[in-house]
Amino acid sequence: MSYQYPPPNQPPYGGYGHPQAPPQGYHQPYPQQPYGAPPGAPPGAPAGAPPPHAPPQGHYPPQQGYGQPPPPQGGYYGAPSPQPPAGYHTSSPQPPAGYHAPSSQPPYGQAPPHGQPPYGQPPQGHAPPPGGPGYGAPPPGAYGAHGAPPHGAPAMMGPPAMPSLGYVPGQKAPGDFRQQADMLRKAMKGFGTDEKTLIAVLATLDPLQMAAVRATYTQHIGRDLYKDVKSETGGYLEQGLLAVIEGPLNHDVICVHEAIDGVGTKEWMLNEILLGRSNADLNAIKSAYEHKYRRNLTREVEGDLSFKTADLFKTVLRADRREESVPINPQSVEDEVRTIHGSTAGRMVNNVAEVSGILARSSDAELRAIDQGFHRRYNVSLEKHLEKEFSGHMEDAFLHMLRTATDPAMRDAILLEECMAGMGTKDEQLVVRVVRVHWNRDHKERVKAAYRHRYGKNLIDRVREETSGDYQRLMVALLE
Structure with a gap:
């Protein structure tokens, strides 16, 4: 799918440097909305001004209104639950009988089609499978009575977000996965190992499907899938396959x-x-x-x-952290912008605790607002300011937190290139990062588009250059 870059609702000063010229149409001034203005209001409109029927020609898409749910970023952290693959490759097993994949999300930054429910809500008339919660939903009582925050939680936490797909222990996809279990056992039984089949079966599974296949392998075959794969493979192929099996x-x-x-x-x-x-x-x-x-x-x-x-x-x-459901307080955003600047700029020693506290407790939506407010007030991106004022692990940590909120796809594109740049490949990092990206299919597609935008190359081709053999086949299969 196409990837609008910089992503919708984000300014062009995202802080990644963009070594190459941005795509045509992205050099126009970014319309800055005042705090409290509704989404779609023209630049300079007062709070409460009605949005126009259509955005001015040549401008970016309208900025998300403060306090509204953020657009679907597709990032691995805090993103909408990743969707199972739309279909399996012909060489891989078919989805089990009775399994219905959740409906796919619309393209990044676009609203749901007319008549469709908001993101994360089931279609009208949809009911979860009998006897349990819907696919990917937390079990009853996961958040306490009525979904309320735990006792003693800060008053401003707001309704909690669901865990990402695969973060509720014991949760599995419904359906019959004996076919996959049989294929995996056949690939490892007897003399030699069919690595291609292992890759073809395991690389297509989403987190809950993987959990179901592993449980089925134990119940149906009477063996431990993790131990079998570990005994039959080695090197970075083993590391990648075991990471996938673990979920x-x-x-x-x-x-x-x-x-x-x-x-x-x-x-x-x-x-x-x-x-x-x-x-x-x-x-x-x-x-x-x-x-x-x-x-x-x-x-x-x-x-x-x-x-x-x-x-x-x-x-x-x-x-x-404040939950994404907590409305943004414009005055608090301005105060935190000034605090970050006052804790760093022109000081002999930075007040690290102040900056750490703001970045650690703010929601992603608040961090985006702080990023925009910092640039508006000081005419420099917050990312570049942090790069200037900090170094080492603290700099890397702050940048990771900020990029997770402002552009998780570019964050991961940069991390993947860092594994492969220069002399030699940091294979351990590459395996971990590719496996983590592959769990969310929508996010994976955005990472590939962001990588092409920044580096002018195809991510899969780049990975092929840096790997070989079955290790290469696994990395490519996870990114396809």
Whole structure:
């Protein structure tokens, strides 16, 4: 699908530098709306002014109104639940009988077709399968009575977001997955291993389908799929297949443990697993980590980092960000813009705690508003300001949090290129990042488009250049 770039509702000063000229039609001035103006109001319109019947010719799409739900970003973190593939390749198993994939989302930045329900809501007359919640929905009581925030939660949390697809333990796709289980066992039984079949079956599954296939393999075959694949494969092919089999939640938990276990810390992995996440996903990760390793994740991470970054992650792991459902307070946005600038610009020592607190507690919608307000007031993007004022792990952490809110597709395009740029390939990072991108099909397509926009290359072709053999086949299959 086509990808409008910069993404709708985002200004052209997104902070990524754009080494090449933006696409035709994206060099016009970006219309700045005052806080409180309704979406679609012309630049300079007062709060409450009615939107015109059509936007002025040559302008960007109208900015999202503050306090409204954000547009579907398609990002892995906090994005609408990823959709199962529309169909399996002819070489891969067919969807099980009785399985109906959720309806696909419209193109990025577009409203649902006329007569369709808002994003995330089922069509009129749709009912979940008997005996359980709808596909991808949390089980009853996941958020307490009436879906209310947990007792003691801050008053401004608002109604909580659902966990991302694959972050509710024990949840599986409905249907019969014995065909997939049989194909996987046949590929590993006897002399030799059919790696192509392993890749063809596993690379097409969404998180809940993967959970169902793994459970079916145990029940139907009487063996452990993870152990069988581990014993039959090796190298980065093994690493990628096992990451897929674990699913997003378990893989996140394993990655966090690897990041802090032993000598040294993999800061990049901590950033990508823990920063910019929804409260629901963070709470799922913390609970699963404690269940698996019998240790408190917050204490483990805090003890492995230096003073300032330890404080940032401690704040993040409280999982008390303002929810996307909380309306944006324009005055608070202005105050936080000034606080960030006053805590950094012209100071001998930056007030890191102030900046950390703002970035850690703000919702993605608030961070987008702060980003826009900072540029409006100081005529420089917040991203460039953070790059100038910070360095090392703190800089990387702040930029990851900001990019997750402003442009998660470009964030991941940059991270993928960083794995492959220069001498040699950072294969461990490439595997982790490709697997994480592939869980959300819509987001994956945006990442590929963002990569082409920034680097002028096809992402899959670039990955082919950096990999080989079955490892290459898996990386390509996950990105297709």
